[in-house]
Amino acid sequence: MGKVLLTVLLLGLFGCTDKKQATTDVQNGNELYSMYCASCHKESGNGQFLAGIPRNRDTQYSVNEVSDLIRVGHQDKPSMPTFSQLTPAQAYAIAAYLKYKLGSE
Numbered sequence: 001m002g003k004v005l006l007t008v009l010l011l012g013l014f015g016c017t018d019k020k021q022a023t024t025d026v027q028n029g030n031e032l033y034s035m036y037c038a039s040c041h042k043e044s045g046n047g048q049f050l051a052g053i054p055r056n057r058d059t060q061y062s063v064n065e066v067s068d069l070i071r072v073g074h075q076d077k078p079s080m081p082t083f084s085q086l087t088p089a090q091a092y093a094i095a096a097y098l099k100y101k102l103g104s105e
């Protein structure tokens with residue numbers, strides 16, 4: 001059910017009707033999140049309270065705002081590292097995974 005909903009959301013988001021492509025985007029977001037974010041925020045997105053890492057799975061930031069936070073940072077979140085090596089599409093895939101997959105669990 002979660003996966004179906006997610007696929008539907010991503011189909012809408014990316015404006016594509018190719019189901020395979022949407023599935024690939026989810027997969028990419030998941031893998032990239034594991035690679036770049038989970039060390040701090042954990043795979044669950046619950047963060048590590050004692051280490052000062054906030055939950056990010058229920059962030060109030062939009063997908064676009066999270067994409068920007070990842071690549072260029074945000075003035076209100078100076079302790080969050082930036083990942084300028086990621087492409088906008090990669091950052092967007094991570095943000096969509098965070099918001100629509102982790103955020104809905």
Ligand code: HEC
Pocket residue numbers: 033036037038039040041052053054055056058059060061066069070076077078079080081083094095098
């Ligand atoms: C080195 C540890 C570290 C890594 C790696 C990291 N973050 Fe963070 N993140 C933080 C810290 C610390 C904050 C709090 C920043 C602040 O308040 O100044 C934060 C804040 C955030 C927030 C804002 C949460 C809120 O309050 O709404 C989001 C969203 C977020 N991170 C997403 C990500 C994503 C996506 C990645 C992977 C691309 C990532 N983070 C990688 C440490 C990290």
